[in-house]
Amino acid sequence: MILKGNHPWKCTFEGCDKKFKFRCRLKRHEMTHSEERFFKCPELGCGKSYRRIDHLRMHSIIHSEDTKPFKCPMEGCESKFSLKHHLSRHKKEQHDIEKRFKCNIQDCNQSFTQDYLLRNHKTIHTGEKSYPCEHPGCTKSFSSSAKLRDHGQVHSEQKRWRCAFQGCTQDFQKYHQLCKHLRQDHKPTCEMCSQKVKDFKQLRLHMKTHDPNRLLFPCSWEGCDKYYSSIKSLNVHTKATHKNIRPFVCVVPGCEMTFAYKNVLTNHIKVIHEVILISYIQTYPRKVHKLNNEIKLNKQITDIEHLTGYDYERGRNIKCTIEDCKYLFKRNYDLERHLKSFHKDLLKNQETEEAL
Template identity: 30%
Template structure:
C-alpha cells in the first residue's frame, strides 16, 4: 500500500500512480501533463485526459458511431463510445415514481427528481455553508473552494479557490537556474532549460537530406519540418480582406495585432510587450556547443 504523507491525510492506495493523482488533486494542485499544442496552455492530472484533449487539436477527427438500433450518437474516442454503450446494455433499476423514467445510478435519479421537486439534492457538508447543487460534479467543484489550492512554496502558503488563480500566482515565485542565474516562471521551464547545461544531452536531427538542424524536443523538430521543408501554412489571417497565412498560431496572432490593430492601441494593461522575434529565430535549431548524442544514432557530434 502507498500511503499519502501529507499532514492530516491518511489516504492509502494500492498503486503508486493512484497516490500521485490523489496528491495532485487533493494537496498540491499540480497538473503535470501539459498540452504542447501552440497557443494552448491547458494541463491535466491524468495522462488519459491529456490524450483525450489532444483530439480537439487534431485536423482529422476519427468518428466512432454507436451501433445500437435507433441511436445515432457519434464520439471522437473509443473510450467515450464504450461509456455510452453501457447506457443501452446496463439495467436501469432506479425508476422515477412521477414520470416512470429509469436510470442506472441512484445519483442520476436524484438529479432527475430535482426537476419535479424544484429542490437541489446535493448539499455541501462544510460547516456554515449550506450551499446545494443539482449534480454531484457541481458539488465537488464547489467543495474545492473550501479546501483551496495551496501554493507549493514553503515561505508563501497562499491559498486560492481556483486552480487557474494558483497558476497566475506561480510567476511571482520565479525559478532560478543555479548555473547561469536565468529566471523562469514555472518549474517545467527550468527543467527544460537545465538540459542546455548538460555535458551530454539528447537531440533530434532533421531527417531531410542536406539539413543539419538539431533540436532538443520532437515538437520543435516537427515544427521545423512543417515550416521549412513542407512549407505548410495552416493558420490563415481571420480578416476577410487579408490572404496571409502562417505556420504557427502565434505568428498569425502577432501578424493580426501588428498589421490590423488600431494605430493608437496600447498593449494590454498588466502585460509587457514581448520583443519582436522572427519565426527563424524561434525554430531554426541550435548550434552544437558541446558533445551531444543524436537520438537513435549513439554518435557524438563534434562542435560546429
C-alpha cells in the first residue's frame, strides 16, 4: 500500500530529480530522456513519430473525419472537443458545479458558475460593458477590469511620467505631454559639433558626416575641391554651380527669376513678393484638396482606358487659363509646365502687349 504523498519511484537519469507514485508513470517519464521515437503514425504518407503513445493518440485526431470526437453527453448541450480533458473540464465547469450566479433579468433563466460570466452575460440585456467607471461625471465602461484600471489614470492627478534626461525634474500627468516636452526641450544634439537636429533619425544621418571612413564623392571639375557624401548631392552641386542649371522658376507673374535650389526660391517669394504672394495664393491655391471620397480611391486603370482618356476629369479641378484649351490639371505646378510648353508664344505676346 502506497501512502498519500509518498513517491517511491525516482528517475535515475542524471540531473533529473523527479519522483513518481507508480512505476508505470516512471517508465513513461523515462522515455522523455530518450531520443528514440517508438510510436509512429500508421497513416500512409505521414512520417510523424512520438516518444509517448498518448501523444500519438492526440496526433491521430487530425487524420480522423471528426476533429472533435469528444461530445458532451448532457442533454441539450452540443459542445464538442478535440481532447478528452477539455471535455472533462467543460463538464466540471458547466454541468457538475452548482451555478450559484443567476441572471435577475425577467424571463431569463440563465445561470453561471462564475461571477464574471454573469457580468458578461448581462451586457446582452443592458448593452453596457461589465466594468463602468465610478468616477463622478464619467459614463465610460469597459469589458475587463484591466482596461478599467488603465482608464482610472485619466482621472488621477498623480504625475506618472517623469523626464529621464539628466538634470530635468519635470513630471507629467499624461504620456503625450512627456513626448511633446522631449520634442521641444530635449532635441537630439551631436556630441562632436553640438548641432541640434529634429529627431534621432536625423541625428543618425548627421553622425555619418563625422565618420572618417565614410565614402566621399569629390567633384571632378577642374579647380573645384568640393566633395559630398552621396552622388545625388554631387549631381545637384554640378548642375547648380558648374552647369548653371536653374530649374526652379518664380511663379509670381512678371518675375522671371530662376534658382538652382527650391529653398532659395521659397525664400525669394517670401522676401521679395510678400505682398503679391498673399493675393496670388488666394487666386491660385497651392494645396489641392481632394473633392470627395471617390477621389480617395486609387483606382488602377488599364492601358486602353488610359489611351482613351477614361475618367480624365476625376480630381482635375484646375482649368487652363488659355481660352479654348480643354486641358485640366490637379496641381498648379502642372498648369505652369503646360503653359510654358504648349502656350509659350501666346504668353510672350501677352507680355509684349502689357509692356506697350
